[in-house]
Amino acid sequence: MSNNGKFYVPPPKDGRDFKELFKYLTDVGAGRPLDQDGVPVGPWTPDLLARAISQIRANPGGIEVRTVQYWFQENDRVPSADSIRWLARIFGCNDPVASGEWQAELSAANRRLKAKRKNEQREDTRYPQHAPANLPTPQSDIAPAPTASKPSRRFNLARKSEALFSNHSTLNLPASVWAGWVVLGFLTYIMGVHSVTYFPIDGLQKQVGFFWAPNWTLVELVILPLFLISVAGMLAFWKGERRLLVTLSGAELGEKDGWGRRVESFEFSHWAAFFICFVIVFIVQWSGIHMSALVNGDVGNLMMDWNLLAIVRPEVISVPEATVLSMLAFLYTAAICFLFLTGLVFMYTLAQDFFEICNEPDLHSNGVHQSKIGEIGSRLLCSIYRASLLGIWIATCIKLQAVYLLSDGKSIVDWLLGDVLFVLGVHDEAGGWLDQRALAHLTSFLLLFSTCAVFFFGFVQIYRVLEKALPSGAAGQLTKGHCVPRWMMLSIVGLLVANFFLIGQFSGFSILLIVGILTTIYSLFDPMFGRAQVNEMTTSKS
Incomplete structure (x- = not known):
């Protein structure tokens, strides 16, 4: 009314x-x-x-x-x-x-x-405790009544992680990431590895400084904070709209069906992310590879980075200093990797929760309810899509830095610019490669695979609900009203995945990189053309 x-x-x-x-x-x-x-x-x-x-x-x-x-x-x-x-x-x-x-x-x-x-x-005053009647009890034998207290709940990593993303300010998590980067940046500056070169081969002075690496600058300063803000906003929106959908469905959902229980059901996934980040990435990768290389003074054929520079440039940074600095760097990497994987788990949880709630038959018997499902589902789908693009770029930046360190480019800017100029015919010689290997290839692939898996799961689950709730073809138009059409979502994700695998594989890959950047910017800041069609699409079935 x-x-x-x-x-x-x-x-x-x-x-x-x-x-x-x-x-x-x-x-x-x-x-x-x-x-x-x-x-x-x-x-x-x-x-x-x-x-x-x-x-x-x-x-x-x-x-x-x-x-x-x-x-x-x-x-x-x-x-x-x-x-x-x-x-x-x-x-x-x-x-x-x-x-x-x-x-x-x-x-x-x-x-x-x-x-x-x-x-x-x-x-409570009349019947304080169940005791035999008519039996006088000496005052000295009366034990103090136990104070009423809630039973202590065991530690739940999923709940704690959800509390991090559900804070009232979406700036808190990005601010934590920035604060950690500032500390690490100051330490690299003090120790002289913020902008530093070494000679991998005769005649090549290669830049390997902290400030020159996109996986240590673009990711922590721009892409990851935007990802965290996107996921936090997505959770806040869904938790607000979830209660409305439950109310409209008429279902009597108890505490066991609430959002908190849904989050707790994914506790194993959160512990798996914690194990991967702090055990594999931090303990195994740092102590087993980087610290071992620094202590032994032999990097083998592992790619040279500012973490290992003490082996080839001891006059710049000593081994003890590099050991402490690399430990802090890997600990920071484990923390931000945990935040990223936790965000992916919440995206998966949200899509699954939306799918199960919107399968209630009562929600599809009313045109107004179907309209609300379409509006909420479209916003969630577009939010998952945008967050997934940022996740793909996090993996891409990690691989881009690794491939550069394996190349014979003087700096990452010169390397990318030289690739473009060679395709345009300005340079006569294409870039070559060093005889080294990079562990970051596997790490970046796992991050890419996880992001794409969550995106496709969310896309399928949410779109199944939209197709059921809205008239034929209306789901695609409604989604288009909020960001880009369905076919463009899949095309852009496919483009970025291809971009990831083709880095350094052929001359001109940097042009494809530029195209991917432009399409991502368009998807993130699309002016939302077609929003005027939303009302017509959502009400046509009613």
Whole structure:
């Protein structure tokens, strides 16, 4: 029901207490604006509700988000008389008559909750413990009553990881990545390996400095932070819309079916990511390869990087300094790799959760519900697509640096520019290769494989729901309204995968690299042409 352009729900007057009534109203989005299909834009969250109350002119003092959060929780905290007045205006859609009715209903529900809590306390006082009747107990034998406490929950890595991505500020994770990079950058600058060269062969002075490596600059400063922000925003959007879909489906989902339980079901995946990053990448790769090479003073045919420079340039950095610096570098690498793989796990979890919730038959029996599924699913699909592009570029930057270190280019800029000029006919000689090997080829391939697997899983699962909920052909048009068409998604992902495998494999690969960069930028910052078609596509079946 619409009232002043907002979703109006009449007072049910069914005897619910305040907590039950408040949960129902926030889940269905009572008092929230309606979209063009007449569907509320989403449920209430503590932040949204606190902002709406603070915008009421008659309430110049506003309200704290923490106060509103208490109302959402299962506790004895109830709103004051003034707060009930503001809630009544919001749920009554600023209509005087409706607001008056809701003020009476909320006040009555508040009294019912207080009476319910008082009765529970009276029962607890009357029957404090089960003991045999009529048996006097000496005062000295009375043991103190145990304090009521919640049972301690075991450590759950999936829950802790979800808390990292679900922080109120999406800037916290990127800021942590930047802070770690700054520390590492200062250490490389102090030790003189931020911009440094060595002579792999006669006549070739090769740049291997920290600041020149895209896997240590572009990834940590730009691509990975954008990936983390994208995943955090995706989770925040889904957790807000999930409650609305569950409410529309009419399913009675208990705690075991909630988002928290869904996250916990993927705990093994989070532990697997932790093992790969901190055991394989950090302990095995650093101690077994890099530290061993530094201690023995022999790098073999392993590619030379600033981590190992003490072997060939001891006058720049000593072995003990390089050992400590490489340990910190690999520990930082393990941490950011864990964040990346955790983000992929959450993308997979989200797609699976959306698919299972939207398989409820009741959601597909109403045209308005189908419209909402289409809108939410399209946004999720496009978010997964954009995050996957960033993930592919993380793997590409790692391989690009590894291939450069195996080449005879003086610097990575000269190497890429020389490849372009050779294709254009300016240079007469193509670049050559050093007799070395790179472990980063395997690492970058595993990251690429993981990213593509998550993308294709999410694409299939979400698109199956959209095809079921929307008319024939409408799913593709709706997706196009949010980012790029379906066929373009698959084409661009295929282009970037081919770009990854072709780095250094033929003359002119850098041109393909430029094309991949441009198409990725277009996909990330597409002006969203075709959005005007969304309403027609989502409502055509109703």
